[in-house]
Amino acid sequence: MSTLRFQALKDAADRKPVKFEETDKKSVIFGSNVFNDKAMRQFLTPDAYKGVKDAIQHGTKIDRKLADYIAMGMKEWAVAKGVTHYTHWFQPLTGTTAEKHDAFFETSYDGSDPLEKFGGGQLVQQEPDASSFPNGGIRNTFEARGYTAWDPTSPAFIFGTTLCIPTVFISYTGEALDYKTPLLRALNAVDEAATEVCKYFDKNVKKVTATLGWEQEYFLVDSSLANSRPDLLLTGRTLLGHTSAKGQQLDDHYFGSIPSRALNFMRELEEECMYLGIPVKTRHNEVAPNQFELAPIFEETNLAVDHNSLLMDVMSKVAERHDFKVLFHEKPFKGVNGSGKHNNWSLATDTGVNLLSPGKTPMSNLQFLSFFINTIKAVQEYEELLRASIATASNDHRLGANEAPPAIISVFIGAQLTKVLEELEGVTKGKLSPEEKTDLKLNVVGKIPDVLLDNTDRNRTSPFAFTGNKFEFRAVGSSANCANAMTTLNSIVAKQLKEFKKEVDTLIEKKDLKKDEAIFNVLREYIKQTKNILFEGDGYSDAWEKEAKKRGLSNHKTTPAALKAKVSKKALELFHDLNVMNHVEVEARYEIELEEYTKKIQIEGRVLGDIARNHVIPTAIRYQNTLIENVRGLKEIFGKDFEKIAKEQIFLIKEISAHIEGINTNVEAMTEARKKANALTDAQKMAEAYCDKVKPYFEIIREHCDKLELLVDDEIWTLTKYRELLFTR
Numbered sequence: 143m144s145t146l147r148f149q150a151l152k153d154a155a156d157r158k159p160v161k162f163e164e165t166d167k168k169s170v171i172f173g174s175n176v177f178n179d180k181a182m183r184q185f186l187t188p189d190a191y192k193g194v195k196d197a198i199q200h201g202t203k204i205d206r207k208l209a210d211y212i213a214m215g216m217k218e219w220a221v222a223k224g225v226t227h228y229t230h231w232f233q234p235l236t237g238t239t240a241e242k243h244d245a246f247f248e249t250s251y252d253g254s255d256p257l258e259k260f261g262g263g264q265l266v267q268q269e270p271d272a273s274s275f276p277n278g279g280i281r282n283t284f285e286a287r288g289y290t291a292w293d294p295t296s297p298a299f300i301f302g303t304t305l306c307i308p309t310v311f312i313s314y315t316g317e318a319l320d321y322k323t324p325l326l327r328a329l330n331a332v333d334e335a336a337t338e339v340c341k342y343f344d345k346n347v348k349k350v351t352a353t354l355g356w357e358q359e360y361f362l363v364d365s366s367l368a369n370s371r372p373d374l375l376l377t378g379r380t381l382l383g384h385t386s387a388k389g390q391q392l393d394d395h396y397f398g399s400i401p402s403r404a405l406n407f408m409r410e411l412e413e414e415c416m417y418l419g420i421p422v423k424t425r426h427n428e429v430a431p432n433q434f435e436l437a438p439i440f441e442e443t444n445l446a447v448d449h450n451s452l453l454m455d456v457m458s459k460v461a462e463r464h465d466f467k468v469l470f471h472e473k474p475f476k477g478v479n480g481s482g483k484h485n486n487w488s489l490a491t492d493t494g495v496n497l498l499s500p501g502k503t504p505m506s507n508l509q510f511l512s513f514f515i516n517t518i519k520a521v522q523e524y525e526e527l528l529r530a531s532i533a534t535a536s537n538d539h540r541l542g543a544n545e546a547p548p549a550i551i552s553v554f555i556g557a558q559l560t561k562v563l564e565e566l567e568g569v570t571k572g573k574l575s576p577e578e579k580t581d582l583k584l585n586v587v588g589k590i591p592d593v594l595l596d597n598t599d600r601n602r603t604s605p606f607a608f609t610g611n612k613f614e615f616r617a618v619g620s621s622a623n624c625a626n627a628m629t630t631l632n633s634i635v636a637k638q639l640k641e642f643k644k645e646v647d648t649l650i651e652k653k654d655l656k657k658d659e660a661i662f663n664v665l666r667e668y669i670k671q672t673k674n675i676l677f678e679g680d681g682y683s684d685a686w687e688k689e690a691k692k693r694g695l696s697n698h699k700t701t702p703a704a705l706k707a708k709v710s711k712k713a714l715e716l717f718h719d720l721n722v723m724n725h726v727e728v729e730a731r732y733e734i735e736l737e738e739y740t741k742k743i744q745i746e747g748r749v750l751g752d753i754a755r756n757h758v759i760p761t762a763i764r765y766q767n768t769l770i771e772n773v774r775g776l777k778e779i780f781g782k783d784f785e786k787i788a789k790e791q792i793f794l795i796k797e798i799s800a801h802i803e804g805i806n807t808n809v810e811a812m813t814e815a816r817k818k819a820n821a822l823t824d825a826q827k828m829a830e831a832y833c834d835k836v837k838p839y840f841e842i843i844r845e846h847c848d849k850l851e852l853l854v855d856d857e858i859w860t861l862t863k864y865r866e867l868l869f870t871r
């Protein structure tokens with residue numbers, strides 16, 4: 143009997159839900175481990191408080207002296223809560239978060255006078271020995287220094303006994319080495335551009351904030367079962383495994399009653415989130431067995447991104463306490479739904495208006511339409527770049543099936559808004575007659591709110607869907623740092639809004655049009671130009687692939703193909719012009735992402751080769767030997783008649799041999815392909831070789847292994863099966 147698998151199954155079967163009791167109401171504990179406004183008022187001097195507030199609201203610099211006072215207050219607050227260490231908490235380009243804890247504890251030079259110390263210097267800037275983070279060639283090893291610098295717009299928080307200070311991470315020469323820096327710059331760009339456009343409608347608007355509400359999908363697998371699978375452990379997904387007879391066909395998991403062990407995990411997780419100020423609100427079973435979802439209330443984008451990164455970390459830790467492993471991989475199991483992290487995005491003014499929500503007056507609706515149509519135009523102009531922003535080895539597996547969008551980026555707006563756009567397309571060129579203006583205001587622009595209330599249709603195959611008061615970027619993968627997608631989306635919208643402002647102003651100045659006439663005129667042209675990006679139908683159909691090609695839309699099914707758009711002239715100019723990233727920063731990221739792709743496929747190839755040869759083949763041979771033994775016995779008993787009697791067994795013996803042969807030849811060929819790919823020096827070429835020459839073997843090898851799984855005696859099969867991973871709870 144295969145001991146590890148059966149021991150793991152026994153462990154899992156014996157588990158009881160880990161008990162958990164909430165300490166208090168959510169509203170009471172919410173944010174109590176965050177150095178938020180309330181804590182700042184309590185622990186900071188009025189000057190220090192004002193300094194942080196100004197930095198948050200207006201980006202004003204905090205001088206060293208003030209930083210000392212802020213640090214003092216922060217330390218006092220943290221120490222009172224039992225904190226012993228502090229860390230700059232940042233998001234390097236590895237996709238995870240990074241932290242290096244230092245104790246508050248200090249002594250004087252001769253080792254006497256031990257005390258707890260934390261000064262402005264330590265708060266504002268640090269120099270972690272961070273030479274091993276990906277840098278895409280920006281940092282030479284001889285000047286490997288990178289700095290972390292405090293981001294006061296995202297509040298410090300306590301995790302365990304450590305004070306975590308959100309920071310950016312930049313190189314010695316000033317280039318961004320993290321996700322946060324370009325995101326902050328993109329948010330700044332969209333704020334500036336959107337505020338200018340808002341002024342057409344309301345002069346009081348001083349700031350526009352991009353908001354983000356992510357939805358985190360994930361799988362929970364019993365930790366013993368997960369640990370029994372080398373592929374899950376090392377790659378985050380199953381590289382083989384025959385599909386379970388029952389999967390998600392009955393749709394009986396989706397929104398069903400949450401299994402007790404999972405529910406207790408969620409309750410404890412939510413409590414941790416509350417302390418950390420992550421406003422989680424929704425939890426439910428997702429479509430695939432053992433798949434779940436968690437979603438917070440939307441927040442300012444930078445904070446929402448930090449919260450999502452933090453959440454993923456917290457989830458893994460809480461899961462351990464409940465004997466689960468959380469899978470963030472976009473496609474951990476073949477044949478059932480994968481996991482996304484849909485990014486719900488909108489823009490909000492400091493006057494309290496959601497710019498993607500229709501208002502009560504024709505003018506506010508014209509404002510809504512301006513932002514709505516400009517977003518569509520931005521996506522249309524930069525669809526390829528948007529696709530690149532969600533490209534990873536793991537997301538490639540997810541796109542194009544099981545309620546995840548295809549690789550073609552398109553925008554879904556629903557039937558009602560399609561009609562509104564059709565009507566606006568008919569607006570007269572140049573000046574409008576008083577009758578036309580009235581008609582537009584009354585019958586087109588004035589009607590939107592009623593229309594949208596009924597607009598509840600959803601298209602799960604759409605990568606970018608309007609859902610009533612926001613756009614849902616559904617293509618983002620569950621393991622991604624949202625910053626990548628959000629930096630791109632906010633940049634392209636910023637760029638487009640600037641363009642719009644320029645065009646409208648030109649019509650007002652040169653053609654003597656009234657403001658609303660000019661806006662109608664520009665929007666009309668945009669509507670005409672953006673038809674190719676709008677799509678309401680089935681994103682999975684062959685017809686759409688053909689149609690999209692005709693429309694000139696990109697369809698990059700793999701990451702190496704998709705990533706190229708990141709370094710196109712158009713993209714480099716976009717990021718440069720908006721001061722989001724200079725060419726060096728963009729090119730470095732491109733290199734890093736290609737390398738990450740290559741390494742992921744390389745690891746998968748190695749793991750698959752190992753499992754196929756060292757787990758599957760030996761098991762198959764053991765079973766084949768049993769069959770051979772059986773045939774021999776039959777021959778002994780039945781003499782020449784044995785062939786008829788042992789027909790099936792002989793057939794099986796041959797079949798097993800054929801699969802073993804299939805595995806061996808293909809693992810060998812895959813290894814050769816890897817060697818060839820490794821010899822390439824160009825990162826793009828190497829990633830392409832891994833994609834086109836190495837990866838195709840995965841399916842072939844898997845096919846042979848999965849066939850063997852069906853043939854071999856269940857009692858001796860070493861690898862935990864799909865039905866066990868997906869249905870043990």
Ligand SMILES: NC(=O)CC[C@H](N)C(=O)O
Pocket residue numbers: 359428429479480481482483540544545546547602616
């Ligand atoms: N119900 C859903 O929206 C499923 C979404 C799907 N899991 C995805 O990959 O995006």
